[in-house]
Each structure stands twice: as C-alpha cells, then as structure tokens.
Amino acid sequence: MPSVFIKTYGCQMNERDSEAVAAQLVAKGYALAQSEKTADVILLNTCSVRDMAEQKALGKMSSLAAETRKRRPEVILGFMGCMAQSRGRELIDRLPDVDLVVGTQKFHRTAEHLDALFSGKQDKIVDIDAEVGSESTIREHLLNDPGASLSVTAFVSIMQGCNQHCTFCIVPSTRGGERSRAIDDIVAECRTLASRGVREVTLLGQIVTSYGKREMGRQGDVSAFVQLIEAVHAVDGIDRIRFTSPHPKGYGDDLIEAYARLPKLCESAHLPVQSGSDRILKLMHRGYTRDRFETLVGKLRGTRPGIGISTDIIVGFPGETDADFEATLSLARELEFDNAFLFKYSPRRGTPAADLPGQIPQALIEERHAVLLQNVNEIISRKYAASVGTVVQILVEGPSRRNSTRLEGRTRTNKIVVFEGSPRHVGQLLDVRIERAGKFTLYGDPAILNLNVNGS
Numbered sequence: 009m010p011s012v013f014i015k016t017y018g019c020q021m022n023e024r025d026s027e028a029v030a031a032q033l034v035a036k037g038y039a040l041a042q043s044e045k046t047a048d049v050i051l052l053n054t055c056s057v058r059d060m061a062e063q064k065a066l067g068k069m070s071s072l073a074a075e076t077r078k079r080r081p082e083v084i085l086g087f088m089g090c091m092a093q094s095r096g097r098e099l100i101d102r103l104p105d106v107d108l109v110v111g112t113q114k115f116h117r118t119a120e121h122l123d124a125l126f127s128g129k130q131d132k133i134v135d136i137d138a139e140v141g142s143e144s145t146i147r148e149h150l151l152n153d154p155g156a157s158l159s160v161t162a163f164v165s166i167m168q169g170c171n172q173h174c175t176f177c178i179v180p181s182t183r184g185g186e187r188s189r190a191i192d193d194i195v196a197e198c199r200t201l202a203s204r205g206v207r208e209v210t211l212l213g214q215i216v217t218s219y220g221k222r223e224m225g226r227q228g229d230v231s232a233f234v235q236l237i238e239a240v241h242a243v244d245g246i247d248r249i250r251f252t253s254p255h256p257k258g259y260g261d262d263l264i265e266a267y268a269r270l271p272k273l274c275e276s277a278h279l280p281v282q283s284g285s286d287r288i289l290k291l292m293h294r295g296y297t298r299d300r301f302e303t304l305v306g307k308l309r310g311t312r313p314g315i316g317i318s319t320d321i322i323v324g325f326p327g328e329t330d331a332d333f334e335a336t337l338s339l340a341r342e343l344e345f346d347n348a349f350l351f352k353y354s355p356r357r358g359t360p361a362a363d364l365p366g367q368i369p370q371a372l373i374e375e376r377h378a379v380l381l382q383n384v385n386e387i388i389s390r391k392y393a394a395s396v397g398t399v400v401q402i403l404v405e406g407p408s409r410r411n412s413t414r415l416e417g418r419t420r421t422n423k424i425v426v427f428e429g430s431p432r433h434v435g436q437l438l439d440v441r442i443e444r445a446g447k448f449t450l451y452g453d454p455a456i457l458n459l460n461v462n463g464s
C-alpha cells in the first residue's frame with residue numbers, strides 16, 4: 009500500500025485534524041512515511057491565520073513539487089485545511105503540480121479522494137463544499153503508533169467553526185459557523201481514549217465557550233460547555249481536563265465555579281486578550297472591555313490561586329496609536345501572564361479590519377512587537393524562576409523533545425518539566441521538585457520521584 013506523509017501548520021485543531029486523517033488512512037491500509045522523501049502521498053495541512061503561515065505552506069509545496077516531479081513524478085501532492093478551504097482551486101491554478109485540495113469540512117473524505125487519484129479515475133480534486141455533520145467526523149485517533157511513545161494525552165474536537173466575527177480573523181470563513189458535537193458522542197470518545205491509556209484530554213474548538221449554545225443550551229445557570237466538562241469529568245481513567253480556546257466573553261461564572269468544584273479541571277486557561285485598549289477591542293469586535301477581562305482573570309486567580317494564564321496579543325491592529333499600544337503594555341505588566349503569544353497584525357482577505365483606515369507601517373509593528381516581547385518574556389522568566397523549589401504534579405508524557413534520554417511531563421498549569429526518569433514513569437502522575445528554570449522549561453529533581461510512583 010502507498011505511504012503518506014502529513015505536515016501540519018498552525019493550531020492544535022490542525023494537529024488533531026492531521027492525526028485523524030492519518031488514522032483514517034492507516035485504517036484503509038496506508039502506511040505512514042517517516043519522511044516526505046519516501047512518501048507516495050504528501051499532504052500539507054495548512055493555516056490561514058496570518059499571511060506568513062500561508063506563505064510557508066505555499067513555499068513548501070513549490071519546493072516539494074520541484075523535487076518530486078523530477079525524481080518521482082507519481083507522488084500525489086495535496087493541500088488540506090484552512091488555506092485549502094479559503095483558496096480552493098486557486099491553489100491548483102497557482103501550483104499546477106498539486107493534485108488534491110481538501111477543505112476543513114472534508115477531512116474524512118481524504119482516503120476516498122486518494123483512491124480516485126491513484127486509480128486514475130480523477131486527475132485533480134478540489135473538495136471544499138460545506139458538509140452537514142462534519143463536526144462529528146473527527147473521531148479516529150492515532151495512539152501509540154510505532155515510533156511514537158505511548159500517548160497519555162489526547163486532543164478531542166468538540167466543535168467546529170466560530171460565529172464571533174472578530175474583525176481581524178479569517179477563521180469564520182475557513183472553519184464556517186459554529187457546530188457542536190453531542191455530549192454523548194464526546195464522552196464515548198473520551199471513554200475509548202481512557203481505555204487505551206489516555207489520562208489527560210484537551211477539549212478543542214475555535215471558541216469552546218460557545219459549545220452547544222444552539223444545540224443544547226443552558227440548564228439553569230449551567231452552560232452547555234460546563235455540562236460537557238461535567239460529563240467528561242465523570243469518565244473513569246481521565247485524570248486531567250483542559251480546553252482551548254475559550255472566548256473571554258463567554259467565560260461565565262458557571263465556568264469559573266467549575267474550577268472550584270471539578271478537581272480534574274487543570275488550573276490553566278488560555279485567554280486571548282488581543283489588546284489592552286478598549287478602543288481597539290471595540291474595533292476588533294471582541295465583545296469585552298479591558299476592565300471585564302481583568303475582572304475575569306482576578307476571579308480565576310481567586311478561585312484557583314497559581315492558575316497558569318496564557319494569552320494571545322495582536323500588535324499593530326489598524327488605527328493602533330502609541331496610547332493604545334501603551335495600554336496593551338500596561339495590561340501585560342499588570343496581569344503578568346504565564347505565557348503570551350504575540351502576533352504581528354496581518355491583514356486577511358475578506359476580513360473587515362483589512363479595509364480599515366490607519367494600517368500600521370511594518371517597521372512600527374516590528375518595533376512594538378519587540379518592546380512587548382521583551383516585557384512579557386521578562387515577566388515569564390521571573391515567574392518560571394519563582395517556581396524553583398516548589399513541588400508540582402506532572403503527568404509524564406514521554407521522552408523530552410530536546411533530549412530523548414530524559415523524560416518530560418506537564419504541570420497542571422501547563423508548564424513543561426524535564427527530568428531524569430525511566431520509561432516506566434511514562435503515563436504516571438508524579439510529584440517532582442523544581443530544581444532549575446530554563447526558558448519555557450522547568451527541570452525537576454529525580455531524587456524525589458518519591459512515593460508517588462504508581463500515579464496516585
């Protein structure tokens with residue numbers, strides 16, 4: 009059978025989609041190639057959030073086309089995911105070596121399309137139509153595949169799409185409107201994962217706080233999303249629950265209260281703030297003010313002291329003045345995020361912000377980005393350093409990505425801890441003492457891999 013190599017760009021949802029496509033292809037008898045050099049099918053799962061992500065995938069595809077067409081002309085080349093969805097046939101017009109374009113609602117049809125291409129029934133395929141029910145098609149997991157270590161964590165897709173229409177964001181057009189899977193379906197998937205050794209799940213969606221709004225609605229004061237968390241919390245064998253990404257606007261008191269009563273819910277939240285200026289937040293159509301965001305962070309920290317809060321910030325949104333930027337800087341200094349992803353504003357086709365007056369010159373965006381980065385990095389390093397000497401619980405995920413002779417795990421607050429352990433620790437919850445802090449990594453003391461070895 010042919011072999012396939014999938015390269016993924018972008019967010020965790022894309023990683024999850026790639027994994028599901030790989031699992032489906034393996035189920036149909038395809039092999040997974042270790043490298044693009046030997047693969048019979050090469051698929052790029054793309055991201056459209058910024059222009060740079062698109063350019064990377066386009067550049068990669070042209071070099072793949074140049075290499076493979078010379079030596080192995082029969083190789084099938086395809087784009088999947090967000091850029092495939094937003095650009096469609098244009099991709100083949102631009103890169104005629106591309107054989108297949110699969111949109112975000114059609115991942116589950118990839119095998120079918122490959123069959124049609126291999127058999128010669130079709131020559132080029134572009135499949136980007138909307139498909140009812142596609143939010144429920146991402147179910148297959150590729151756990152414990154040969155070569156990878158035992159997977160103790162898994163992403164679970166709970167919904168697709170977003171109706172928020174932030175003015176900078178292309179996601180509503182690449183992922184479509186909000187569609188949620190049923191709670192029972194998600195819980196069944198979590199049970200299967202637990203039975204295969206998974207101990208931590210991350211519930212995924214573009215705007216998880218809107219989960220089930222239309223399909224299920226609230227029960228009393230409890231939103232559908234919190235109902236879902238409760239149901240996953242009841243799954244035996246799942247010890248940790250995370251989710252990403254919530255929208256600050258949808259982070260209601262029921263969700264904050266869930267942190268107080270559901271111990272499996274990890275004290276970690278990724279809360280994209282985007283800007284510290286009310287004027288810019290309004291232009292972005294974010295639906296909250298700085299004050300409301302600060303109150304939310306305060307409530308979370310009050311409920312779970314030490315909770316790890318990360319964020320996304322965009323610098324250089326159209327019309328951003330020095331004063332607006334200063335407001336973002338002061339917010340970052342005041343809230344002391346545990347991690348912050350900084351994005352240089354990138355105009356996206358068809359989004360309202362792309363047509364706003366006051367587009368910021370690139371040099372100024374770079375300058376503001378550098379200032380903010382220096383500030384957030386200093387805060388993050390200080391916070392990492394402050395954890396030295398503390399004892400934290402980690403879930404051991406496998407060999408460290410940087411140094412495979414060591415192991416790594418994550419704290420409940422979502423920080424990576426590297427330590428010297430043995431393979432039998434993989435999959436266990438361990439208490440380790442933090443000895444030293446590196447950049448975005450903590451180092452744990454193996455000496456106190458104490459009494460907790462059977463993962464209590």
Ligand code: 5AD
Pocket residue numbers: 057058176177178280282320321322351352353354355356
């Ligand atoms: N330009 C820059 N950053 C963007 N993001 C989304 N759209 C854009 C854009 N047009 C960032 C936001 C979002 C993260 C995933 O990507 O900060 O939270």
